[in-house]
Amino acid sequence: MIPVYNDAGMLQTCLTALARQTRPADEIIVVDNASTDDSAQVAHAAGARVVFQPKRGIPSATSAGFDAARGEILARLDADSIPPTDWLARAVAALDAHPEASAITGTADFYGGNAFQRWFGRSCYLPAYFRAMGMLLGHPPLFGSNYALRADAWLELRESAHLDRDDVHDDLDLSFQFRPGMTVHFDRGLLVRVSARPFGVGGFVHRVRLGVITVAVNVLRESPATRRRRRALWT
Template structure:
């Protein structure tokens, strides 16, 4: 399989080296690593190039636009995505690929780093339970920090919707019309606890919103109504 790894980045010079190091350490080497420089004003581009990544510029600020730019630029038939503050475990690509047969997208669990051991364990086990529940409900919960897409399928459904947030989840719901969107519990990615800057409460509320499946996420500016 030809896999492109895409990492969107806005002012990520501090986090990016570790993320790129984690991708370089994969047991299954990707065809290429793309860093999408999303209107950065720091040294994101220089850091990415110094680590051997191909840099794609995206002047329109917003993670949905950056992900779409990376998807379009990817040369691989599969596009794996993670975030600049995330650390895929070394067999991440290997484990996703092992479950790719017949699927149009795959995704795995997350665990926070930079928190206490108790909070790290709680974050992983809680998120795994959440993903299992979403899968049972037929609502796959793709996460931008840990997912892999069949490029042709993703483009067929229009790619990432132009919304402020949840572009990853919404794309997963579109892709399920074409084929299996498969949860791979073995494909773990560690992700920064800066997502908790507003506290656990707002973070959990965002997950509940995903669970309820607010259809208004399809009606953001430039977004496409789900058919």
């Protein structure tokens, strides 16, 4: 599933990579989040199933795509993700090998931007995200450009996720909704290429702002200490 807003060129590259998977997708869903470019036409031309979501925001677009999906495993990319040919096969195999996991997530290498932005994303941003949020959550966080989720887990998680907000990171917000007994398996080898464009000054400030809001709205609902106690009782 791929949410898209005015990213036709990058979407084309992503869909081309998905067409080359050694384990073909059962279906490819592109959620057109009210684009004004030809993103929907690009998706149709590639044989994807297009879902239109007029409410702007990645949380609402992601939920529309997952709700529309028919499979038992819901794999998630962004329009600027470029998965290797074995990406889907590896994700499915990892979930088969870890039946206790409700989801699997991986990491990224970055393209585009400049050398500093690519280095920062790979060596600073993602390691800090996984380390800090993993400590807060008690399990690895989902990385929105590269994860797969069991469909039955989605049905549980969507009940408490902030799907109506456009000021939260959908992947981090969904990570907060994991209940005791549900976890995320992190696979360092599950790697995609992702655009470094968010690491310009304006883009990075925007990401940090959304991250702070996402943590705040979820911590106000349940403190980290309470969360850790509930998970400790389960184990």
